[in-house]
Amino acid sequence: xxxxxxxxxxxxxxxxxxxxxxxxxxxxxxxxxxxxxxxxxxxxxxxxxxxxxxxxxxxxxxxxxxxxxxxxxxxxxxxxxxxxxxxxxxxxxxxxxxxxxxxxxxxxxxxxxxxxxxxxxxxxxxxxxxxxxxxxxxxxxxxxxxxxxxxxxxxxxxxxxxxxxxxxxxxxxxxxxxxxxxxxxxxxxxxxxxxxxxxxxxxxxxxxxxxxxxxxxxxxxxxxxxxxxxxxxxxxxxxxxxxxxxxxxxxxxxxxxxxxxxxxxxxxxxxxxxxxxxxxxxxxxxxxxxxxxxxxxxxxxxxxxxxxxxxxxxxxxxxxxxxxxxxxxxxxxxxxxxxxxxxxxxxxxxxxxxxxxxxxxxxxxxxxxxxxxxxxxxxxxxxxxxxxxxxxxxxxxxxxxxxxxxxxxxxxxxxxxxxxxxxxxxxxxxxxxxxxxxxxxxxxxxxxxxxxxxxxxxxxxxxxx
Numbered sequence: 001x002x003x004x005x006x007x008x009x010x011x012x013x014x015x016x017x018x019x020x021x022x023x024x025x026x027x028x029x030x031x032x033x034x035x036x037x038x039x040x041x042x043x044x045x046x047x048x049x050x051x052x053x054x055x056x057x058x059x060x061x062x063x064x065x066x067x068x069x070x071x072x073x074x075x076x077x078x079x080x081x082x083x084x085x086x087x088x089x090x091x092x093x094x095x096x097x098x099x100x101x102x103x104x105x106x107x108x109x110x111x112x113x114x115x116x117x118x119x120x121x122x123x124x125x126x127x128x129x130x131x132x133x134x135x136x137x138x139x140x141x142x143x144x145x146x147x148x149x150x151x152x153x154x155x156x157x158x159x160x161x162x163x164x165x166x167x168x169x170x171x172x173x174x175x176x177x178x179x180x181x182x183x184x185x186x187x188x189x190x191x192x193x194x195x196x197x198x199x200x201x202x203x204x205x206x207x208x209x210x211x212x213x214x215x216x217x218x219x220x221x222x223x224x225x226x227x228x229x230x231x232x233x234x235x236x237x238x239x240x241x242x243x244x245x246x247x248x249x250x251x252x253x254x255x256x257x258x259x260x261x262x263x264x265x266x267x268x269x270x271x272x273x274x275x276x277x278x279x280x281x282x283x284x285x286x287x288x289x290x291x292x293x294x295x296x297x298x299x300x301x302x303x304x305x306x307x308x309x310x311x312x313x314x315x316x317x318x319x320x321x322x323x324x325x326x327x328x329x330x331x332x333x334x335x336x337x338x339x340x341x342x343x344x345x346x347x348x349x350x351x352x353x354x355x356x357x358x359x360x361x362x363x364x365x366x367x368x369x370x371x372x373x374x375x376x377x378x379x380x381x382x383x384x385x386x387x388x389x390x391x392x393x394x395x396x397x398x399x400x401x402x403x404x405x406x407x408x409x410x411x412x413x414x415x416x417x418x419x420x421x422x423x424x425x426x427x428x429x430x431x432x433x434x435x436x437x438x439x440x441x442x443x444x445x446x447x448x449x450x451x452x453x454x455x456x457x458x459x460x461x462x463x464x465x
Contacts, residue, residue, distance in 0.1 A: 005213075006197065006213060006216065007254075008216055008217075008250065008254045009195050009197075009216070009247050009250055009251065010250065011195075011196065011197065014047075014243055014246040014247060014250065015243060017043065017047035017246065018050065018051065018240075018242050018243065018246070020047065020048070020051065021051070022048070022051040022052055022053065022054075023048040023049075023051065023052065027048065028048070028049075028052065028057055028060065028061075029060075031045045031049060032060060032061065032064045032301070035064060035068065035301045035302075035304075036067065036068065038071060038072065038304050038398060038399065038400060040302055040304055040305075041301060041302045042253075043249055045302075046245065046246060046249050046298060046302045047242075047246060049061060049301070049302075050245055050246070050298060051242075052294070058290075058293075058294055061294065061297045061298060061301065062293065062294075062297045062324075062325045064297070065296070065297035065298075065300040065301050065326040066324050066325060066326070068300055068301055068304050068326070069300050069304075069325075069326045071304075071400045071403070072304050072400050072402065072403065073307075073402065073403060074376070074406050074407040074410070075374065075375045075376060076328075076375065076377075076378040076407060076410035077323060077327070077328065077329070077330055077370055077375050077376070077377060077378060078129070078307070078329040078330070078378045078379070078380060078410075079127070079129070079329075079330060079332050079363070079377055079378065079379060080127070080129035080130060080166070080329065080330075080331055080332075081122050081125075081127045081129070081130055081331060081332065081333060081334060082131045082133055082168075082331055082334050083115075083118060083122070083131065083152075083341075084133050084134070084335070084336060084337055084340070084354070085109065085110050085115065085133065085140060085144075085145075085148055085338055086107075086108065086109040086110065086134045086135055086137065086140045086338055087105065087107055087108060087135055087337055087338055087354065088107050088108075088134075088135050088137035088139050088140060089135030089136055089137055089207075090135075090136055090137050090138070090207045091135070091136055091204065091206065091207030091208065091209040092204070092205055092206035092207055093193070093203060093204050093207075093209060094202075094203050094205070094277065094279040095203060095235065095237075095238065095271050095274070095277055095279045095280045096274060096277060096280070096354060096355075097274030097275050097276055097277055097280070097355060098135045098354050099276070099277065100206070102275070102277065103276070104275055104276040105275060105276060105337075108337075108338045108339055109139055109140060109144075109338065110148075110338050110339060114338075114339055114342070115151055116151065116155055117341075118339065118341045118342055119152055119155045119157075119162060120155065120157045121341045122162075122341060123157040123158075123160040123161065124157060124158075124160075125333060125362070125363045125364075125421070126160075126363055126364075126379075126417050126420065126421035127162070127333075127363065127379070128160075128162060128163045128164070128381065128413065129163065129164050129165075129166070129186075129379060129381060130152065130162050130164075130165050130166070131166045131167070131168055131189070132145070132148065132149065132165055132167050132168070133168045134169055135170075136169075136170035136207065136208060136209060140169075142172065142176040142179055142180065145169060145180070146179060146180070146183055149165055149167070149183045149185065150183065153165070153184070159461065160420070163379075163381040163385070163462065164186045164381035164384050165183075165184075165185055165186060166186040166187045166188075166189060166231075167180065167185050167186075167187075167189065168188075168189040168190065169190075170190070170209065171190060171208075171214060171215055171218035171221070172218075172221065172222075173221065174221045174224055174225045177222045177226075178225045178226065180225075180227070181225055181226045181227050185227075186381070186384045187229040187230060187231045187264050188222050188227050188229070188230050188231070189230070189231035189232075189233070189265065189267065190215070190219070190230075190231075190233075191232070191233035191234060191235060191267060191269070192215060192216060192232065192233070192234060192247075192251070193215075193234065193235045193238060194234060194235065194238040194239045194244065195216075195234065195239075195243070195244060195247030195248070195251070196239050196243060197212045199238060199239050199284075203279070219232065219251075219255055219263075220259075223255070223259045223261070228261065228389040228390030228391075228393075229265075229384075229389050229393070230255070230263055230264060231263055231264055231267060231307075231309070232248060232251055232252065232255075232263045232266055232267070233248075233265075233266055233267030233268065233269065233309075234247070234248055234268070235269055235270075236268065236269065236270045236287045236292070236295065237270050237271030237284065237285055237286055238271065238284060238285060239284070239285050240285055241285065241287045241291060241295060245295055245298060245299065245302075248266060248299070249302050252266070252303050260391050261390045261391045261394055262303060262306060262394065263303075263306055264306065264307060264389075264393070265307040265308070265309050265329065266299055266303065266306050266307070266308055266309070267308075267311070268292075268295060268296060268299070268308065268309070269311055269313055270283075270287055270292060270313060271286075272313045272355040272356045272357075272358065273355070273356045274355045274356065280355065292314075292318070292322075293318075293321065293322060293325060296308060296310075296322050296326045296327060297325045297326055299326065300325065300326025304397075304398070305394055305397035305398045307328045307329050308326050308327050308328050308329070309327075309329045309330070310322055310327040310329070310330050310331075311330075311334065312330075312331050312332070312333075312334040312357045312358065312360075313356075313357065313358055313359075314359060315358040315359060316358070316361055316366075316369070318358070319359055320369055320373065323370070323373060323375060324373075330366070332359075332361070332362075332363045332367070333361070333362050333363040333366065334357060334359075336354045336357065337354060364421070364422065364423070364426060367417070367422075367426065367430075368425075368426050368429075371426070371429055371430050371433055372429070374433065376407065376410040376411060376414055376433070376434075376437065377410070377414050377417065378406070378409065378413055378414060379413035379414070379416070380406070380409040380410055380412075380413050380464065381464070382405060382409045382464035382465060383402075383405065385464065386464070388402075388405070405465055407437070407441075408445060408448075408449055408465050409464050409465055411434055411437060411438065412449065412452055412453075412456075412463055412464065412465075413464075414430065414434065415434060415453055415456055416456055418430045418431065418434075419456055419457070438450065
């Protein structure tokens with residue numbers, strides 16, 4: 001049931017906020033000092049930050065974002081892999097390789113055997129968290145999604161298994177969200193793509209997705225159905241990025257006001273070329289790397305409690321840089337079409353992809369780069385499994401208390417990874433990083449982590465705080 005009126009996004013107001021002058025140095029400093037209290041910012045302050053263009057001022061924003069990210073989450077980075085179950089789609093989104101009028105790709109829906117093969121390959125690499133995705137089609141209804149989730153959770157490969165599945169599928173009715181909730185999913189994710197309703201209609205001319213309001217209110221239905229953690233996002237390149245950032249903040253505040261819990265994650269994809277999509281090759285409002293780095297930093301400052309997700313759309317060089325400015329979750333070793341993990345590494349997997357990738361590194365190569373930067377790769381799923389979700393998670397995240405769990409669990413899951421999957425070179429430098437982090441912990445916690453490491457060395461797995 002779509003709402004008859006948009007009560008979330010005040011379009012005219014947001015565009016008008018972007019007509020003001022950029023902030024003075026004093027105004028900028030006042031905003032950034034306020035942000036260090038970890039209370040977030042209102043849309044008026046966010047608008048001023050978005051209008052900053054001077055290099056030194058942008059660098060101040062980025063440095064503030066780095067401080068805030070470390071205060072909330074520490075310097076850990078959560079890793080996951082996307083698993084595309086199908087590229088069938090009844091929509092005709094102009095920027096997407098899966099759009100229904102694209103005759104240049106082969107349509108595929110994974111069967112049980114194919115799903116099992118894909119998951120085993122990801123488990124063999126060391127993945128513990130998956131994001132399940134599909135196009136919107138009758139052939140991938142809620143029953144197929146649920147059956148696939150149940151299958152994935154049952155798969156065990158050499159005593160390794162997927163510990164948490166997040167879901168990015170088309171909007172559902174409340175009754176179907178209730179079914180999804182019962183499957184022990186983590187976060188439900190859905191992007192609005194663009195929050196400008198007129199432009200939305202241009203880029204989504206056909207299919208269920210053409211209903212702007214139905215998609216806009218998807219999180220209301222999900223949260224009313226009992227799903228505690230939701231993730232929102234915009235596809236940058238469809239519209240003025242400054243408006244989209246303001247709209248994301250407004251959407252986040254709406255959810256917090258109406259459901260006592262803001263979004264668990266915000267995703268920040270940029271349009272990348274897709275086979276069969278002319279628009280994806282020439283985005284209407286392209287976002288430069290400089291502006292993209294500013295987007296990440298401003299979102300971290302504005303909604304400090306929220307996880308910011310960065311995909312492998314971006315190049316490895318840019319991704320490595322963005323880790324510093326607020327990104328807290330990343331995909332690694334990704335493939336963006338169904339069955340691609342099982343294909344040989346001859347680049348043929350890109351033929352039927354939803355979009356092209358910028359970072360082609362393996363999971364181990366990404367982890368190696370993260371370690372070199374002094375960050376902790378994390379496969380943690382503890383909060384989901386300890387029921388630290390929804391408002392309970394936010395109550396810990398907002399004052400920075402969640403870090404008490406994030407860093408120890410990151411170290412534990414990372415130690416598991418290097419014990420089971422890392423080569424000699426990665427193992428050596430990773431152990432140096434782990435014990436360096438432990439040496440800086442409070443004595444009681446450090447002792448506890450060392451005891452858990454002993455348990456892992458003795459064969460125990462999946463320990464979390």
